[in-house]
Amino acid sequence: GQQLNQSPQSMFIQEGEDVSMNCTSSSIFNTWLWYKQDPGEGPVLLIALYKAGELTSNGRLTAQFGITRKDSFLNISASIPSDVGIYFCAGLPPNAGNNRKLIWGLGTSLGVNP
């Protein structure tokens, strides 16, 4: 089935640094979503992107819907210890239908050293 290639798989940074992660696909998507999962919890939606080229911010987080509709990136500026967790990208393909089944990346595990 369809898959999203999410990179990097994991990263460990110093507090205050900026972080960038991305997601790519061989096919196009109509929607890109970015989620964060804290340890022991379920994923929580951070940012939703609905059209090609869209750039959206949520506090220190910025995400973009790639112009080709085949990729998206998430940037975190001035990282803090509570940014620790797993970040997932998810996409909604054009043929999703009413079920709206998302295609998920495997996640980027982020560690922040205070």
Next chain:
Amino acid sequence: NAGVTQTPKFQVLKTGQSMTLQCAQDMNHNSMYWYRQDPGMGLRLIYYSASEGTTDKGEVPNGYNVSRLNKREFSLRLESAAPSQTSVYFCASRGGSYGYTFGSGTRLTVV
């Protein structure tokens, strides 16, 4: 507003035992989903229910059954648990937007 509530939070089963994982949402969402999460495998869809009264298989349905009891509740049943079903199980629901709301998970160990 509780969102999506999953019970139990933790469970240990012996091989061959059965159990039902419960999920309820109070957001009046139409669609509900069951995922499993394993290290390095991301989130894999087990079953979903696009609306009350309908259920469909996802990527990894073998060994599981589901029931959409009403609009609020969507349960996942393991009829004969196997060690390969050791995982963290997440229930999610979706309303009008594309974003899913997840529960906090059930951590299942099959020994």
